[in-house]
Amino acid sequence: MFCERFWTFRRKDTQCQAFVRRVITSSFFKKIMISTISMNAFLVVLETDYNIRYNLFRLFEVSEMYFVAMYNAEFYMKLYVDAVDYWKNGYNLLDVMVLLIIVIPYSLRKVKGKHYPYLNIADGLQSLRILKLITYSRGIRTLITAMGQTAYSVASVLILLFILMYIFAVLGFCLFGGPDQGDLNNWKNLAEAFFTLFSLATVDGWTDLQEHLDNRNFVLSRAFTITFILLASFIFLSMFVGVMIIHTEDSIKKFEEELRLERHMILMEEKQVIVKRQQEEISKLMQTQKNVDYKSFNELVENFKKTLRHTDPMVLDDFGTSLPFLDIYLSTLDNQDTTIYKLQELYYEIVHVLNLMLEDLPQKKQSHSSDKVAEMIDKNLMLPEVWRTCTLVYFSSANRCGLHKATWIRF
Numbered sequence: 001m002f003c004e005r006f007w008t009f010r011r012k013d014t015q016c017q018a019f020v021r022r023v024i025t026s027s028f029f030k031k032i033m034i035s036t037i038s039m040n041a042f043l044v045v046l047e048t049d050y051n052i053r054y055n056l057f058r059l060f061e062v063s064e065m066y067f068v069a070m071y072n073a074e075f076y077m078k079l080y081v082d083a084v085d086y087w088k089n090g091y092n093l094l095d096v097m098v099l100l101i102i103v104i105p106y107s108l109r110k111v112k113g114k115h116y117p118y119l120n121i122a123d124g125l126q127s128l129r130i131l132k133l134i135t136y137s138r139g140i141r142t143l144i145t146a147m148g149q150t151a152y153s154v155a156s157v158l159i160l161l162f163i164l165m166y167i168f169a170v171l172g173f174c175l176f177g178g179p180d181q182g183d184l185n186n187w188k189n190l191a192e193a194f195f196t197l198f199s200l201a202t203v204d205g206w207t208d209l210q211e212h213l214d215n216r217n218f219v220l221s222r223a224f225t226i227t228f229i230l231l232a233s234f235i236f237l238s239m240f241v242g243v244m245i246i247h248t249e250d251s252i253k254k255f256e257e258e259l260r261l262e263r264h265m266i267l268m269e270e271k272q273v274i275v276k277r278q279q280e281e282i283s284k285l286m287q288t289q290k291n292v293d294y295k296s297f298n299e300l301v302e303n304f305k306k307t308l309r310h311t312d313p314m315v316l317d318d319f320g321t322s323l324p325f326l327d328i329y330l331s332t333l334d335n336q337d338t339t340i341y342k343l344q345e346l347y348y349e350i351v352h353v354l355n356l357m358l359e360d361l362p363q364k365k366q367s368h369s370s371d372k373v374a375e376m377i378d379k380n381l382m383l384p385e386v387w388r389t390c391t392l393v394y395f396s397s398a399n400r401c402g403l404h405k406a407t408w409i410r411f
Helices: 002-007 014-025 027-046 050-055 057-081 090-111 119-136 138-149 151-176 190-201 206-215 221-289 297-307 323-360 363-378
Strands: 392-397 404-410
Touching (some): 014 027, 014 057, 027 057, 027 119, 057 090, 057 119, 090 119, 119 138, 138 151, 151 190, 151 221, 190 206, 206 221
Antiparallel strands (some): 392 404
16 A cells, blocks of 8 residues: 555655756756866875875865765755665665765764774775766766676686686696795695786786796796696687677767767757747747738748848758758769760761861862851751850861861850
């Protein structure tokens, strides 16, 4: 019965809740919190210097009160907006953990006193306050999500690496950990062997370890070291890095896709608002039309234009402004230029053929034919529609036979 009443409960302060929600989700509030957390981290660094902490003691006390107040205000505001869903978010639980860490030093000083031996550990944990930045950084949250998705694959790689280290640890203890001539500093027992193999896997100081084995004249030491480094460092650690990179790239792609969808949704919402406002303005104009007599629809449109401002955006869905349309339009222009160029070449060929025909005719027939050619060109009968701008073909006397030759064409 109580559960049913709880789930059907409706708040009466919806307006105040909506106002607080707008505040905590606004960019201004986020900037304030990011600035507060960053300043807190910077002051924690300054507190590590004893002289600065002694000289600016009062400043640190006042700033600590401000930081704690801001963190608690953020917590209560988010809890007020949604007290149930707040605990379902892992990043909110991280904020609660940071608040508990902030309370620990005050509680220990109150209960155990200022000289409690473990109080320095509680003060050192205050550096975890910077983790609150994760809540306000989507990029960091994306990387953390990628790390969470790689947990199973990374665990498999680490298990294989542990099995490999176990085999080589036992083998190295048996080969180099003898009590008589063995390397007791690095291979004395299984724990020392694991630590030595970890140094070999990270290729950190492996030459010094190999030098200790060479000084004791172990025959298989170099083969043992090289084999383990090849397997552990070049294969398993590279596999570990590769798994992390693959999942991180997938998470980044999803993050970019989410950003693209969010921008698209915001753009669509803005577009809907603009269209709705324009429709309301047109509706108002149509209503005022009943009281005002317009001679024509064009007059109505002109009056509507006078109401528009220069800063008014316009929705251009019905206009040819998309990238595919521009691409097709430019391609069409290129094809048209190519066609005109080919027609120009064809025209030059026609003129050349006519020139050869005129050279083969007698003088009288040639003059008669040239007159007919000029007449036909004037009437635009021999040329296609595109070339009706051609204006003149004239012939000059050329050779000893009195033949005429087409020499110039002006477009």
